[in-house]
Amino acid sequence: MRIISWNVNSVRARLDNILNYIKSRKPDILFLQEIKAQNQDFPEEVFKEAGYTSYVFGQKSYNGVAFLSKIEILNINYDFIKDKLNQARIISGDIKIKKNLVKLINIYVPNGNPIDTEKFQYKKRWLDLFNKKIDEILKKNSNIIISGDFNIIPEEIDVYDSKRYENDALFKLEIRKKFRELINKGFTDVYRYINKKKEEYTFWDYFAGSWPKNHGMRIDHFLVSNNILPIVKNININKKPRGELKPSDHTPIELEII
DNA sequence: ATGGCTGAGCTACTCAGA
Numbered sequence: 001m002r003i004i005s006w007n008v009n010s011v012r013a014r015l016d017n018i019l020n021y022i023k024s025r026k027p028d029i030l031f032l033q034e035i036k037a038q039n040q041d042f043p044e045e046v047f048k049e050a051g052y053t054s055y056v057f058g059q060k061s062y063n064g065v066a067f068l069s070k071i072e073i074l075n076i077n078y079d080f081i082k083d084k085l086n087q088a089r090i091i092s093g094d095i096k097i098k099k100n101l102v103k104l105i106n107i108y109v110p111n112g113n114p115i116d117t118e119k120f121q122y123k124k125r126w127l128d129l130f131n132k133k134i135d136e137i138l139k140k141n142s143n144i145i146i147s148g149d150f151n152i153i154p155e156e157i158d159v160y161d162s163k164r165y166e167n168d169a170l171f172k173l174e175i176r177k178k179f180r181e182l183i184n185k186g187f188t189d190v191y192r193y194i195n196k197k198k199e200e201y202t203f204w205d206y207f208a209g210s211w212p213k214n215h216g217m218r219i220d221h222f223l224v225s226n227n228i229l230p231i232v233k234n235i236n237i238n239k240k241p242r243g244e245l246k247p248s249d250h251t252p253i254e255l256e257i258i
Numbered sequence: 259a260t261g262g263c264t265g266a267g268c269t270a271c272t273c274a275g276a
Contacts, residue, residue, distance in 0.1 A: 009275080010265055034275085036266065061266045062274065111276055114260080151276070164259095170276060205276070207262035219276080249264080249275080 001097075001257050003029045005147040005220055006241075007108070007203075007250035011035040011066070014248055015043055021241055022050060025254065028070050029095070033108040033149045033250075035064035042066065059088035065106050065148070071095060073104065080105065081129040085122065090130075094141075097258065102228065103141050107148035112169030120169050123151070127178040134185055144225040146187070149250065151219055152179045154189060157199050158218035170219060187223040190235045190255060200237045203250045211242060222255045231257045 004027040008014040011032060022030065030052070035042065039058040047054050052068040057078045065088060067073055073093035080090040092105045107130070112123030137144065153171040156162040165171035183189060191200075201216025210216065224232060233256040242251040 013265060034265095111274080113276060165276095168276075203276075205262080206264055208259085209262090217276080246264095 001028045003027065003031070003104075003145065003147070003222075003255045003257065004252050005031040005033070005106070005149075005222065005255075006252040007033040007149040007220060007248060009034050009036070009248040009250065011037050011042060011064075013246070015046065017241060017244060017247065019046070019050060020244075021252065022052070022068070025238070025252070027068075027254070029073070029104070030068040031104070031106040031147050032066045032068065033064075033106070034062075035066050036061060037064055055091060055093060057088045057091040062087070063108055064088045065091045065108050067091060067093065067104070067106060069095075074101075081126070081133050083126070083129075089126075097143075097231075100143055101141060102143040102145060103137060105144065105146045105148075107146065107150065109149065109151045111151050112175065115167060115169050115172060123169060123175065124178070127175070127182075131178065131182050131185070134182060138185060138225075142186070142225055142227045144187075145228060145255075146182075146223040147221065147253070147255070149219060150179065150221050152176060152221075153217050153219055154179055154192065154221075157197070158201075160201070160215045160217065165217075170217065183223065186226045188226060188229050190222045190224055190229075190232055191218070191237065191253065193229075194232075194235050200239075202237055202253055204242060206249050220250055220253050222253060224255075228257070233257060
């Protein structure tokens, strides 16, 4: 089974890119972030023709997350945490794998910059609420796959110039600590587990020639609970979509399980 | 290098992204 996560930076501006991509990579489930559309503006019919059911948590202009899926997703939930600003940043649901329910959690973590503003406080509170909620979920179900745009650079090797990002909300130590706290609950960063030393990125800015210079960062992740780890087969950052016409600034990360 | 570029909403320009 192929599960893929991609911050598309507008589902409507990226429609052709997404359609081409799913035709070539054929994900069973695609986690989308930053769809930047309300539910009624989501191109559900187009994806239906391509063979996918849409599960959408939209918002006007900003944020928004969704699943596209070939298989049924049960118990879809739009209020995973109490988001004080009511931003559409998490959609979760359950799939059946060999008679077990596996919880899928698709997240778009707040950016948090600049760090001397309320935005940084919001990111910290958001991550605290998220981590607490994971504790609750773990009591009921220990089969969990969390993926999406974490807006967190886990370690120095995950960014082209770590010094430059020391005081950035994506790399600041207190944020990375919250990521580690989450992992310490019993999760594995699958990319880093499989690729111990590899330096690959999932995001490159649109400006300053970041893409051709490979000035990127690894901020999109798959975390699987340790119950799920034995069924993980492979993970791949697919850089091809980032090099195409009118690309998103993020590129997809592809997980193979079972 | 707090600029650079891109998208939404709207129709001039701001806000947000990372």
